[in-house]
Amino acid sequence: MARNITLERLPPMARRRRAPAWAWGSLLVAGAITAPMLAVALTAVSLPGASFLHIATTTLPEMLRNSVLLALLVGLMAGSAGAVSAWIVSTCDFRGRRVLEVALLLPMAIPAYLNGYVYTWLLDVAGPVQETFRSLTGLRYGQYWMPEIRSLPGAAVMLAMVLYPYVYLLCRAAFLQQSVCLLEASRTLGHGLPRTFIHVALPLARPALAAGIGLALMETLADFGTVQHFGVRTFTTGIYEAWFGMGDRGAAAQLSVALLGCVFLALGLEHISRGGRRFHATTTRHPPLRPVRLHRWKQAAAILACAMPVLLGFVVPAAALAWLAVTAGDPLDPRRFLPFAINSLVLSSITAVLAVMLAAMMAWAARMHPSPLRHVANRIAALGYALPGSVIAVGTLVPFGVFDNVLDAWMRQSFGVSTGLLLSGTIVALVFAYLVRFLAVALSAVESGLARLRPSLFAAARVLGRTPGQAVREVELPLARGALLTAGVLVFVDTMKELPATLIVRPFDFDTLAVRLYNLASDERLAEASTAALLIVVVGLLPVAALTRAMRRQD
Secondary structure (H helix, E strand, O other): OHHHHHHHHOOOOOOOOOOOHHHHHHHHHHHHHOHHHHHHHHHHHHOOOOOHHHHHHHOHHHHHHHHHHHHHHHHHHHHHHHHHHHHHHHHEEOOOHHHHHHHOOHHHHOOHHHHHHHHHHHHOOOOHHHHHHHHHHOOOOOOOOOOOOOOHHHHHHHHHHHHHHHHHHHHHHHHHOOOHHHHHHHHHOOOOHHHHHHHHHHHHOHHHHHHHHHHHHHHHHHOOHHHHHHOOOOHHHHHHHHHHHOOOHHHHHHHHHHHHHHHHHHHHHHHHHHOOOOOOOOOOOOOOOOOEEOOHHHHHHHHHHHHHHHHHHHHHHHHHHHHHHHHOOOOOOHHHHHHHHHHHHHHHHHHHHHHHHHHHHHHHHHHHOOOHHHHHHHHHHHHHHHOOHHHHHHHHHHHHHHHHHHHHHHHHHHHOOOOOOOOOOOHHHHHHHHHHHHHHHHHHHHHHHHHOOOHHHHHHHHHOOOOHHHHHHHHHHHHOHHHHHHHHHHHHHHHHHOOHHHHHHOOOOOOOHHHHHHHHHOOOOHHHHHHHHHHHHHHHHHHHHHHHHHHHHHO
């Protein structure tokens, strides 16, 4: 009898389950997130874009070439630094390993454009590095060689130094959750750690590696402050010049659509190249990962490989900013900085929580009820990360403005009351713009975490009588907790550093630390801007510390 009862409780595995309301709600979320991008696309179609033909025949080839080269360089450097450092700290035991686990996350708290300001000041002809070199050697300018920092490779290095933590976070989580049996089998067959990393661990971590590099590439293509400061013409600078310089919204929208098409094509090719391969473990045996103890030159090499990204990406710019803050600093009363910090913290926290919730709903809907429509909707919703913040801001104001005007007209006609602008220029509109911009960060982190979960775990929970919701809450959600926390931290830090969308959409007299930093740094007042920059770094370190503590507890 018990056997019959058990069989009756078995879910109909062979029959396709009907998608619940929340799964369809994920499509509504994706549609709302894509509204600004649709507004930009409609602008590209409806407006003639008189300047586009001139741009296409003059500067478009240069923009395309520079964008592709910049993306390739950043992807190569950020991917190599993030994956190698994640593998070293996950599988090797050496002096200072626990410190470097935390330190490798620190560069993500520094905006790329701030790194560009600092290194330009340090390596400029009149900067401290060349002045010290000339005083020590007695050489004059022109008698020695110094790498040109204001160049495309220089901009790629600046971006890679602050974007590699995306790859590091996702790859480290993937390495820690891989089957130790496979790694030990590789070692038994005579492969050392380098060959095991290349032939076993890295292929298994491909979803995480692709997600991290994809985020870095989209951030690179959407960056404006760094490439503009370094004089590198890319799609983003072309969009800004067409929109704000030439006043041609149609040409800017057409360039934005072309940029989105390139990103969508790249992500689609990567997904197609995976084929039908799966990257989760096929065994339930997960003994603890025992790091290999390194000695002598191997230990020195591991320390150097993990310390260099931290030294260049965090220590040097943070030390320079601290020195500038002590010697000069912002003339504003320190108590006046409290509202800036509170505004930044509130906005970042709200955006991070909402982004993780929406990304989890969309990722689990596509996982439990897969369909081409959901897959395409998730991919399109993630494209906002490749658009410049100012374009997203303008695209956000269009649907919000339409809604406010329609509602105001209806209220006037029906009740004789004017509602005014309820959403435009409010915190709601600003948070929505952040979600459009950074939902891809949370979605990539969550999807890479779910890709490592075996489908048999969900099936086993269903066989034991759990409903789909209970199986997700009791089995998959605890296992994906690290990915959710990673997604929240990435969105929080990115929101802290976001500038163009904040400048355009923010309410009147509502400033953040990033706005204060930009107002001073844009006037070449880097010494005065150092105070706000250090506060951004300090506030950004708080979630990084929480993430590090969670990762250690997971270890």
